Amino acid sequence: MRLPTRQFAGTLLATLMLVTMLFTSAIGVLAQDNPPPTPFIPVATQPSGGGDAAPTLDIPVVPTEATPDGSAPETGDTAPAEETPAEVEATPLPAVEQPPAQADQCPIQVQQSFDTTEQTCTDLLPGIACVGNGTVQSQPRNASETFAFAQSGDRTEFSALDSLTLQTLSSANQVWTVMQAQAPFSTRAGSGGANASLVAFGDVSLTNTGDDFDPNFLTASVLAQQGLNVRRTPDERGVVVYQLKPTDEVVVTGRTIDDQWVRIVIPNAFAGVGWAYAPYIDVPGGITELPIVAVNSEPPELEAPEFGPMQAFTLRSSQYPNCENMPDSGILIQSPDGLADALLIRINGVRIELNGAMFVQAQPSANLEIDVLEGEAVVSANGSSATANAGNAVTVLLTEDMQANGTPNVVAYDEATVNALPIRLLPRLFGIAGANGSAAPATTADSSPAEATSAPEATVCTITAVDAPKNIRSGPGVDYGTVSTLAAGESATATGQATDSFNFAWYRIESGWVRFDTVDSSMGCLDLPTVDPNAVDAAPTAEATEEAATSSLISSTLGEVCAMAEGASLGGSSNGEELALQLGGDWQATAGTTINVTVSGGLLRGEFGDYIRISTTDGAIITQSGESQTLSHTFDSDTAFILEFSAANGDIVQAGVTCGS
Incomplete structure (x- = not known):
């Protein structure tokens, strides 16, 4: 019996689908005995020694099928390993925020x-x-x-x-x-x-x-033709603590919220804070360039921090x-x-x-x-x-x-x-000293011990004027007079060093002082001791030397003022309990010593009568300034005394004291 054509085709298609499913299932069962291939990652190994050899990579290990008897196949004809697939990435090492205190591995190169x-x-x-x-x-x-x-x-x-x-x-x-x-x-x-x-x-x-420090303060000019009062507070009733002259330039650090007053740095040795009337101050860029501040606002740091x-x-x-x-x-x-x-x-x-x-x-x-x-x-x-x-x-x-x-x-x-x-x-070569402090030969650039040459003992500082004569001055600074010259090619032995107001080093030789950067110097100059120029014959005349040796002005809080090149600075505020404010503690001056005193701030009180007064420790007046804010006095004999400055309650007094004429 012949099936109809359409029925025969459907039977054939069903038979083919059944055979396909059986074949696929058999392959899946067979495949369960074969594990999937595993990608490799090269492993860095550390050299066994502690030297500088670079790390090496182990030969990649590729998983292989076992032979029927369980042994691994021979490797003689193994094909070269392929590169690790790009999608396989090594796990990154964790970031190290701080170096370890000790390390078990060794750096290279x-x-x-x-x-x-x-x-x-x-x-x-x-x-x-x-x-x-x-x-x-x-x-x-x-x-x-x-x-x-x-x-x-x-x-x-x-x-x-x-x-x-x-x-x-x-x-x-x-x-x-x-x-x-x-x-x-x-x-x-x-x-x-x-x-x-x-x-x-x-x-x-x-x-x-x-510490951070921003030295870019604005500098303003005084516009008032008759000068300008500086007050303790931003108020026309505030106590006057300083007076600015016409065309003075001052550092300005802030303004009041109504733009009527400008906070300034009083331009004296004490750099106190005061307030000036804004219409008479010319601020570059306008007053709005300044920050808004109040009376109790912290003043800015005017000097660079120590660190x-x-x-x-x-x-x-x-x-x-x-x-x-x-x-x-x-x-x-x-x-x-x-x-x-x-x-x-x-x-x-x-x-x-x-x-x-x-x-x-x-x-x-x-x-x-x-x-x-x-x-x-x-x-x-x-x-x-x-x-x-x-x-x-x-x-x-x-x-x-x-x-x-x-x-x-x-x-x-x-x-x-x-x-x-x-x-x-390091730019300056030196010999490594032994642990007992003894000097060793200076090292050379190739650090070869066999070829290192012994350096002369660095005990003598020799300076030489190489290309031209160099000035020899009576003290360590260009403000001292020239007393002689060091001829071109001439050498001298330095016995000490000191710095001037610009922080330049000066070498002391027998006939005076020579600045360090004008001459060539030997290695012995590295260990040259620092000396006090006031303790040596640095002045050009014998008379000045005698004065420096005999003048003495000592404060119990500041020390020897005559040894201070720029004098001493004093400051304080009055609590109103006394007519005057005593500064500097107890003072002593030797016969012939001259004291010079200037003051700003405070208040001339009629019942006291003087801006500045020098008195004995038992209250007897030695000298007084009256309405003047400066005072100079030469002591006839060795004297113990106190310094007093007229001030009212809350007044800030700032004074400078120098020694000499």
Whole structure:
């Protein structure tokens, strides 16, 4: 019997679908015995030794099928492994915010990194930092889209940084990281700054703890033709504390909300705050350029802080105890040539005064260690100070959060530690002193011990006028007269040094003083002692020398005023209990000493009768100024006295005292 064509076709189609389903099911059952292929990820291995060899990658391991007898197939004819598929990614390492206190692994390419830094960070300008090699994480104090300080060759202002982390062991390839800077620091005398050479290397973090300072205050002019009163409060009934002359220029720091009064800095030695009537003050750009302030508003900081940005910081560094011939992480700092003063730095809350070179490292709950490599360092913490010379170290115990928790302790430094340091990156070469402080030969650029030449003992400071005669002055400054000249090619021996009002160093020789930057100086000048120019024959005449030796004006609160080049500044406010305000405590003057006094502020009270009065300690008047705000007096004999200034309740008195004619 023949089936209809349509019925036959439907039967055939059903049969084919059934066969297909059975075949697919069988394949699926067979496939369950074969695991899916597993992608591989190359694994970095660490060299077994502690040297500088680069990390290697293991040969990729590819899963293979087992042979029927269970053994692995031979590898002689194995095809080259394919690259890891792009979609398979290695898990990234977690970011390291701070370097570890100690490391079990060893960095690589250490000396090569120092070489690279020498070539990359050449011609550094003052104040500039440079990434010499490796990887750096940094944050600026002020956000900027153009800021970039992360890889070799990047440069930025050192004081513009808020934090800085050198990543060596926490970087992908563990290559040694180096950063070099001409870092601006203040000086001990506070008369100016100096750029020190700073080199950081290894695993190091620096976090800024210095104070911000904006010196860009507006300066306004006085318009009043007859002068202008400065009052204590922004009110026409406010007490007059100062008078400005026509065309005077003053620093303006704020305005009242009604724009009627301007807050100014009184232009005298005390820089007090006062208020002037706004219509008579010409403010550049208009009065609205000034912020709105009130009587009790905090006045701005007019003077630079002791420690500006990145002049104080928290340091944390790593050590590598299991790595041979490996320098510890840390920072090298060297003061500039010819600095008669000392750099002033604060690290982890520890105050350091440095004239020379030092290596600093710090670990939490351990020590801040300062190895003095050259010159001298004075270290102060928690009310105690210690002085160390080359060959010694100063240690200060730190808390877990890296702050000073002890007092300075002087010990001999570890010679193995300091001998591994890259002092060739510092501009001024010197010999590494032994742990007992003895001098060693100066190192050369190639740091080869076999070829190093012995440097002469740095005990004599010899200066030479190379190209032209140089002036010899009677004291350390251009305001002293010229007493002789040092001829071109002539040399002299210096026995001390001092600084002038511009913070220039001057060398003292037998016939007078010579400024440091006009002559060539020997290595012995690095350790030249600082001397008091008032204690030597610096004046041009014997008469002036005698006066300096015999005049004495001493305040129990300020000390010897005659030794102060610009005199003493006094200030205070009256509580109204007395007619006059006594300043400076108890005073003593020797016979022949002249005292000069000026005063601003206060109030001439009729019942007192004088702006300024000098009296004996039992109240007898020695001399008085009357209505004058200046007073000068020469003492006939050694005298004990007090200084009094007329003032009413709440009056602020500011006075200056000098010694001499």
